[in-house]
Amino acid sequence: MVLGGGEERGVVDESSKKLYAHYVVFREVRTMVESSTVHNETLDLLYRRASLRSFEDRDIPADIMARILEAGTHAPSGGNIQPFSIIKISNKRNIEKFVDLGHQEFIKDAPVSLLFCIDWHRSRQWCDMEVAPFTANQAFRHFWISFQDTIIAAQSICVAAESLGLGSAYIGTVTESYDRIKEMFELPDGVFPIVLLCLGYPASSPKRQNKFGSEVIVHEEKYKRMDDERLAKAIKEKYPGRELPVQPNDRRLETLLSVCEEVGGEDLKKACEEKISKTGHITMAQYCFGLHYRADKVPKRNEEFLEYFEEYGFAWFKKYVPFKER
């Protein structure tokens, strides 16, 4: 961890005392992790992991694949109902269809991709068979739990794969292909795709990303708001030198300012412009929420997604009407 020069020499001037206090808090947590004698392979694996986007041209042996998939079936699940399914895609032509839909090119290099879906179709069938009442596809609570179940199973598979020397990358942009996926994979009503996971052997070691540490993420007993200074320090540590220098006639700046104007009016646009002209760069927050996940565009699609849910046989966002009132 990088500390101020004064701190290293044991000399702390008045002006940096407040900041120094934060360094100490951060350092204590780090030191505790780094000096701990608690070590095992699972922890090493969890700390070392990184998304893999370059895969060796090598198939995953069937027994290895079976062991990895099995890990997903052992994941915790609300009520142990396991309302999820995994579509295993290893046929190159099927995965290329994804790439043709505009998804990232590297997907086609992975020997296997797994499409994780919420699955209330199987539970409905089960209820029909046993003459049980069924409204899970109409209830937010069921949707919420099944979403978590699906992701937890995905992450168990991800960790299992890493433990056997493979790597993986999640692809969240399946959201961009909801108009095609139902038909492409013959998904019955009640089956909703959440995320794709590309799996394979690493062609090279993926670069680990900096993360907010537990000193930022974990709150003791109750939520503690961070002051701006402390958050700024955490951001600086996570994204050192990652700001985007603004060039003359920078299109990104133009876009960012128009996003600010749409979202927060002239005041936000002006404030953003002033901040950038002072520092000469676009910050990571401005990049993440103004250029990458564009704050003006993202919420406009809410209704479109509700329509997709309906198309896929879900109605948790609608008023439930009991049988005798229909």
Ligand SMILES: Cc1cc2nc3c(=O)[nH]c(=O)nc-3n(C[C@H](O)[C@H](O)[C@H](O)COP(=O)(O)O)c2cc1C
């Ligand atoms: C829900 C989810 C969706 C993601 N979607 C994509 C994606 O579409 N394309 C991609 O390259 N990486 C995707 N990722 C990977 C993230 O970019 C990655 O986890 C993040 O940059 C942190 O890097 P790390 O996984 O190496 O720690 C996704 C990750 C998650 C959890």
